[in-house]
Amino acid sequence: TERKTMSRSEEYVNVFVPGRVCLFGEHSDWAGTYRRFNSDVVEGYALVCGTRQGVYARAKAHPKLLKMSSRLNNGEVVNFECEMNPDTLKEIAAKGGFWSYVAGVAYEVSTNYEVRGLEIDNYKTDLPIKKG
Numbered sequence: 001t002e003r004k005t006m007s008r009s010e011e012y013v014n015v016f017v018p019g020r021v022c023l024f025g026e027h028s029d030w031a032g033t034y035r036r037f038n039s040d041v042v043e044g045y046a047l048v049c050g051t052r053q054g055v056y057a058r059a060k061a062h063p064k065l066l067k068m069s070s071r072l073n074n075g076e077v078v079n080f081e082c083e084m085n086p087d088t089l090k091e092i093a094a095k096g097g098f099w100s101y102v103a104g105v106a107y108e109v110s111t112n113y114e115v116r117g118l119e120i121d122n123y124k125t126d127l128p129i130k131k132g
Helices: 030-036 086-095 100-112
Strands: 002-005 011-024 047-061 065-071 077-083 118-125
Touching (some): 065 100, 077 086
Antiparallel strands (some): 047 118, 065 077
C-alpha cells in the first residue's frame, strides 16, 4: 500500500485487492470460520491463485460515516453514504442489493476493529462482473 497526503489533515491509502482463481475447491475455503458456530459446515480445501485483475481504491478515515463511491464498468459512478453504526450497517446488509456486501463488511470492521468511519473511492475494477 502507498500512503499519500490529500491535505494537511487527510491521509489516504492506495489499495489493490487482486482477484482470485480457484483451481479446485470453490467457495469452501472461506466457510471455515463458520465452523466455530456450526460444526455441520464441512471443512473446505482450495488451491487458489491471485490474478492481475482486481479492485483499485483509495481509502481514508472518516469521523463517523461510511462513504463509498464506485465506478461501474460502463463508467457510471455510484455513491453510498450512511452512519457507521453497527445496527444501521447490519440492517442495510440484510436488505440485499448493490451496497449490502459493503455494509456487511463495514459492520464487521466497525464491531471488531474500533473503526469510527471510512471513506472509500473504488475508482477502478477490472474484474469480470458477477463471475465469482
